[in-house]
Amino acid sequence: MGMAGESQNWVLMVTAQTPTNIAVIKYWGKRDESLILPVNDSISVTLDPDHLCTTTTVAVSSSFQQDRMWLNGKEIPLSGGRYQNCLREIRNRASDVEDKKQGIRITKEDWGKLHLHIASYNNFPTAAGLASSAAGFACLVFALAKLMNVKEDESKLSAIARQGSGSACRSLYGGFVKWKMGREEDGNDSLAVQLVNEEHWDDLxxxxxxxxxxxxxxxxxxxxxxxxxxxxxxxxxxxxxxxxxxxxxxxxxxxxxxxxxxxxxxxxxxxxxxxxxxxxxxxxxxxxxxxxxxxxxxxxxxxxxxxxxxxxxxxxxxxxxxxxxxxxxxxxxxxxxxxxxxxxxxxxxxxxxxxxxxxxxxxxxxxxxxxxxxxxxxxxxxxxxxxxxxxxxxxxxRPGRGPVLLSDEGQALLNPVTGLPK
Amino acid sequence: MGMAGESQNWVLMVTAQTPTNIAVIKYWGKRDESLILPVNDSISVTLDPDHLCTTTTVAVSSSFQQDRMWLNGKEIPLSGGRYQNCLREIRNRASDVEDKKQGIRITKEDWGKLHLHIASYNNFPTAAGLASSAAGFACLVFALAKLMNVKEDESKLSAIARQGSGSACRSLYGGFVKWKMGREEDGNDSLAVQLVNEEHWDDLxxxxxxxxxxxxxxxxxxxxxxxxxxxxxxxxxxxxxxxxxxxxxxxxxxxxxxxxxxxxxxxxxxxxxxxxxxxxxxxxxxxxxxxxxxxxxxxxxxxxxxxxxxxxxxxxxxxxxxxxxxxxxxxxxxxxxxxxxxxxxxxxxxxxxxxxxxxxxxxxxxxxxxxxxxxxxxxxxxxxxxxxxxxxxxxxxRPGRGPVLLSDEGQALLNPVTGLPK
The missing domain is CATH 3.30.70.890 (GHMP kinase, C-terminal domain)
Structure with a gap:
């Protein structure tokens, strides 16, 4: 491996916050169940993450033995196809990462062998039927993309988040967002674009x-x-x-x-x-x-x-x-x-x-x-x-902004030393 | 007038009982509001009149000063277009009537000048949302047709009842009934036909x-x-x-x-x-x-x-x-x-x-x-x-029969002497 650290105990992490969204033209019906390709375009408004959002910390360490995830403090299995699709697609797009402070260097090739810890938290009741999976998969994909230095823009990332939960693709942007259904069989053109940002119509x-x-x-x-x-x-x-x-x-x-x-x-x-x-x-x-x-x-x-x-x-x-x-x-x-x-x-x-x-x-x-x-x-x-x-x-x-990175380590959900939930 | 009676006090009446019906393929939407022509065919099952029906007595007398109607014992106005359409269409098809017992003779032409009394009663709560208007208009048209010796069959009568309440046309038959939407502008082919009578499927x-x-x-x-x-x-x-x-x-x-x-x-x-x-x-x-x-x-x-x-x-x-x-x-x-x-x-x-x-x-x-x-x-x-x-x-x-005449004068809702509700 190209990783160099003083010890095996280094942990590299990223924390992101992603909003939920509510469709104003609805998504209902898939033309492809596994790729999550819809039968029509949809449009949503992103909700202010101050009131409804998911915060996700993703961490990598050579000491991690397997991919693990905690949702609202409780460990959940990552074996589902939706998680696996997102993890695979992001890993495929990973780039070299260097953290000079910690003396860590991870090459593009390393990402396939390293395991991840993921902790996610909704600031609203999951059971309330408020599209927690939309914010959740968007945040997972956004945070992993930052951690792994994925160079693609939000729109390309949205096509990955889409494979976790269809409406998640619309949570990669603030303001008003369109999910274009796309025409291609592989779903690469089924992705979100921002129509206007959250400042365009801030009376609402x-x-x-x-x-x-x-x-x-x-x-x-x-x-x-x-x-x-x-x-x-x-x-x-x-x-x-x-x-x-x-x-x-x-x-x-x-x-x-x-x-x-x-x-x-x-x-x-x-x-x-x-x-x-x-x-x-x-x-x-x-x-x-x-x-x-x-x-x-x-x-x-x-x-x-x-x-x-x-x-x-x-x-x-x-x-x-x-x-x-x-x-x-x-x-x-x-x-x-x-x-x-x-x-x-x-x-x-x-x-x-x-x-x-x-x-x-x-x-x-x-x-x-x-x-x-x-x-x-x-x-x-x-x-x-x-x-x-x-x-x-x-x-x-009110309508709100898209995903952001939280640079304050105090907001991370994983311990920076152990890589386990705080 | 060609009417001959011993006195002005003769009253000629007919009492009929008509079932309600429930659509199994629904009627929803008119292509012509005043003629009540639907946007699609519908099919209904007629319900047993023993449990849900309208009984209507219609009476004519040269002593009546105007058309009057009582529904469940309460006088209601007959001025509405729906009642007027049904009365006009039936009067247009009236024939000569002779009642030898009472010594009454009414010619085709007389019907336009004679006034009617109508009493109608539902054996179920009107407010219960059980298509009381379907049974009601069907019974009105059926009873008037009998009183005025209208020679047309149930299907032709259904096209008249339709102008009172669309679904009423399906109450002219027992068993399963189809309302054919028709194509003609005057609505003459928008009428009910019986698919099978109530004995065809009597398990239900x-x-x-x-x-x-x-x-x-x-x-x-x-x-x-x-x-x-x-x-x-x-x-x-x-x-x-x-x-x-x-x-x-x-x-x-x-x-x-x-x-x-x-x-x-x-x-x-x-x-x-x-x-x-x-x-x-x-x-x-x-x-x-x-x-x-x-x-x-x-x-x-x-x-x-x-x-x-x-x-x-x-x-x-x-x-x-x-x-x-x-x-x-x-x-x-x-x-x-x-x-x-x-x-x-x-x-x-x-x-x-x-x-x-x-x-x-x-x-x-x-x-x-x-x-x-x-x-x-x-x-x-x-x-x-x-x-x-x-x-x-x-x-x-259960599924039931179509309209019947009640020959027992005891079941009439109008007094045979006064022509007023009993």
Whole structure:
């Protein structure tokens, strides 16, 4: 080996932070299961990693006996094809690395023989159905690429992350991102490109309603396979509907045209769920609470001259609500708390993320929530029903940046000496 | 006038009973709003009028001052276009009528000048979302045709009933019925034909779960208009999917092929609801309880070699469950009562219609319901959740006959002397 170290105990590590993303034109259906090639393009908005992100530390050492990984502190097997595909593709692109301070030199050829330790942590509940695998695989691939001195750009890296989890490819960039489905059989042109960065449209504010659910949900992998096999509407959507919507959405984003953006986002979310329902057996990701949130937004949007809020739902009941600006977001949180007040007095654990929106909305405490009046678009005098307990909590956030390296060793998840989780 | 009566007080009346029907290939979307011409063919099963039907008495007298109608004992306006269309079309086809007993003679021409009294009664809750307008308009047209000696057959009458409520045209026959969408601009070829009568497939047993709902539902008239205007999947369904399904469904019915029948029925119900979801704003007719019933049936069907039960949902959360035979229906009611036990001890108001299925299922009283074991297809040992109160009641029935005249004057809803509701 070309590695030179004072002892066998050197550890070289890199820590990265990668955002999650939410599709506004949905990915649903693969044309190639193993390469994860989709049946249509999709577009997403990257969420601020301050509130929703994955942090991953990857380490290499000649003392490591095997590839190992820890997710949220718990060791998990790396034997799955998705991890193996990402590791293989990154290793194939590795370059020489030299760390003069530690006196380490690793050649391109060494990478195939060295083992890796990987530790990953989500700053949000994994079970909440918030695309943790998207941020996770993006972060894994981004961190490994930095560690191994892979020279390819984010777009090329996105095609590797795609092989871990399709939507992961869209987490390699901030702002608005398009996953081009590509045409090539090997999938090399199925990758993400940035449409605009996070500064282009920084008025937007996002509130995620994490909805309580008693149902066990169909995994998106299984769900989209069954949709491809059984839905008679999916191919029509993929071939006839989505290509036009992609063009319209790109234009709406370019022009910061919120009315078009909201119309397309809501329609595409609903159509994705329509295809799920057209699957045999049918897949229900939205529940009565999801429906109720849609009705609240639709009624409000229709009462205004132009849409105020867009909604979109992934493979679960959680609502992602995109408000046209902070002022609208303050009105939105008032409406949400009016219908879905917390079950306890503790507002600060019920509204997480960018809590400053509560001040904007004049909601300092539970008393202010209890004093909320019905929204003006409710015209009938029947007091509206309240749905305490139907939402677990709300996350307040905004569009955000792409992956970054964390150079502060204090943020690493692995011990720099042992290479094991801290 | 050519009418001869001893006095002005003669009343001539006819009473008819007409079933409701449930589509197994759905009607959703009009190509002509005023003539009520659909965008695709549909197929329905007629439900036994012993459990779900409309009874209508129509009366004529030279003493009546205007056309009047009473629905479930309450007078309602007849000014609506749908009633006016049906009355006009029937009057246009009226023939001479002679009642020798009463000494009445009404010529073809007289009918345009005589006024009618109409009383109609549903033997099931109008608000339950069980297609009361289908049975209602079919019964109105059928009874008027008999009163006015209209010589046209049921199929021609169905084209008139269609102008009252689209699905009403399918209630002119028993058994399985196809509504041919037709091609002509005037709608004369948009009418119902009987595929098979109710004796062809008399194994089938039907259980309707009337589901409790807190939502106010979109009317089907408004809903289908919005779907036609905004769903990008509706036309594909109407043009590409339904025509093939109609042929397959006709064959399944002809061959009493329950596996194909169930697969088509469930898939088409789900696709209709998918189109509703693809509408802007989206329409949700099914709720969490509807979804739960589907999951119970899907899991059971998949655990057996061949489907046991088909489900279908109209413009509301109620489930119509079609069991392959009585034995399966007994197993079905066990499962339904296991998950959805009554809120009270009174089983006899919770299971209505053909209650004899309870004996088949060994369920004599609430104690037997409480003793029900989880169905064998539930393999995990987690005790299943119960959903008391989520179903209002169950109606047990079967495929049934078409419209009949009730000759017993005791069953008339109007007083034979006054022509007013009894």
């Amino acid at each position: 504010f996002i509130i995620i309603a994490v909805v309580s659910s008693r149902q066990k949900e169909t995994s998106s992998t299984t769900g989209m396979r069954e949709s491809v096999q059984t839905s008679l509407l999916l191919q029509h959507r993929a071939k006839e509907v989505v290509p036009k919507r992609i063009l319209q959405m790109e234009e709406a984003i370019r022009n910061r045209d919120f009315a078009s953006f909201a119309q397309l986002t809501c329609a595409d979310s609903n159509q994705f769920h329509a295809v799920c329902l057209d699957t045999s057996p049918p897949i229900f990701y939205m529940n009565d609470t999801s429906h109720r949130i849609i009705s609240i937004i639709e009624k409000w949007n229709r009462s205004e001259e132009t849409p105020q809020v867009a909604y979109t739902f992934d493979a679960g009941p959680n609502a992602v609500l995109i408000a046209r600006n902070r002022k609208t977001a303050a009105s939105l949180i008032q409406r949400l708390l009016y219908y879905f007040p917390p079950n306890t007095d503790d507002l600060s654990s019920y509204i997480i993320g960018d809590k400053s929106i509560l001040q904007d909305a004049g909601l300092e405490g539970i008393k202010d929530v209890e004093a909320l009046l019905p929204p003006p678009e409710i015209k009938d005098n029947i007091p509206s029903q309240k749905y305490n307990g139907d939402v677990s909590y709300f996350i307040c956030t | 047993f039907i259980i309707i779960a009337v589901v409790s709902s807190r939502q106010k539902e979109t009317s089907s008239t408004t809903g289908m208009r919005e779907s036609v205007q905004t769903s990008l999947l509706l036309q594909h369904r109407a043009k590409e999917v339904v025509p093939k399904r109609i042929l397959q469904m006709e064959e399944a019915i002809r061959n009493r092929d329950f596996a194909s029948f169930a697969q088509l029925t469930c898939a088409d119900s789900n696709q209709f609801h998918a189109v509703c979801l693809d509408t802007s704003p989206p329409i949700f007719y099914m709720n969490d309880t509807s979804h739960r019933i589907i999951s119970i049936i899907e899991k059971w069907n998949r655990s057996e070699e061949t489907p046991q039960v088909a489900y279908t949902f109209d413009a509301g959360p109620n489930a119509v469950l079609i069991a392959r035979n009585r034995k399966t229906a007994a197993s079905l009611i066990q499962r339904l009562l296991y998950y959805f036990p009554p809120n009270t001890d009174d089983l006899s108001s919770y299971i209505i219609g053909d209650k004899s299925i309870l004996q088949d299922a060994g369920l004599e009283g609430i104690k037997d319901v409480e003793a029900l074991l989880p169905p064998p297809e539930i393999k995990d040992n987690i005790p299943s959740q119960k959903y008391n109160g989520d179903v209002s009641y169950f109606i047990c029935t």
